[in-house]
Amino acid sequence: MFQKAKYWWVNHRQTHRRQELEGEYLWSPKKNQNGARNVSYDNMIHVMPGDVVFSFADAAIRAVGVAIGRAREAPKPPEFGSAGDQWGSDPGWQVPVRFKELADPLRPKDHTSQLAPVLPARHSPIRASGDGNQGVYLAAVPEPMVDKTD
Numbered sequence: 001m002f003q004k005a006k007y008w009w010v011n012h013r014q015t016h017r018r019q020e021l022e023g024e025y026l027w028s029p030k031k032n033q034n035g036a037r038n039v040s041y042d043n044m045i046h047v048m049p050g051d052v053v054f055s056f057a058d059a060a061i062r063a064v065g066v067a068i069g070r071a072r073e074a075p076k077p078p079e080f081g082s083a084g085d086q087w088g089s090d091p092g093w094q095v096p097v098r099f100k101e102l103a104d105p106l107r108p109k110d111h112t113s114q115l116a117p118v119l120p121a122r123h124s125p126i127r128a129s130g131d132g133n134q135g136v137y138l139a140a141v142p143e144p145m146v147d148k149t150d
Contacts, residue, residue, distance in 0.1 A: 007054070008047060008052065008067075009125035009139045010026055010137065011056050011125055011136055019077060021099045024096060025096050026093075028137055029076075039136075040123070041138070046140075047070070047095045052067075053099075065100065074091060109130030112128065120142055
């Protein structure tokens with residue numbers, strides 16, 4: 001029996017193009033710098049092959065990917081360089097994702113009236129204003145929100 005694909009939103013800041021998109025993966029630490037659990041990082045182990053990942057960077061969805069495997073424990077990728085030094089050297093989660101960059105990026109700020117009513121109440125990847133919620137790395141996207149991006 002097949003499971004329906006889920007949708008995820010990743011807020012890329014420091015590691016968008018050169019690392020994660022070109023490297024075809026997502027990577028996160030397992031916990032916050034202070035050792036506390038983080039829902040965004042815990043979400044990494046819920047991504048399944050076939051799930052869709054929207055990559056948000058520089059105020060727009062710039063790529064869409066498909067997970068091609070499950071999360072596995074992995075050290076911080078060396079190509080991150082000093083990005084993410086605050087995470088230390090403990091292994092994190094890595095999910096293989098095959099991304100395709102969009103020729104015409106989608107700016108949530110241009111669609112706030114449609115998106116605001118369908119944003120998740122908790123752990124939303126963006127705010128009602130359309131700005132990225134930088135406290136969230138990886139968030140589940142409810143189907144009504146996906147439907148508004150068509």
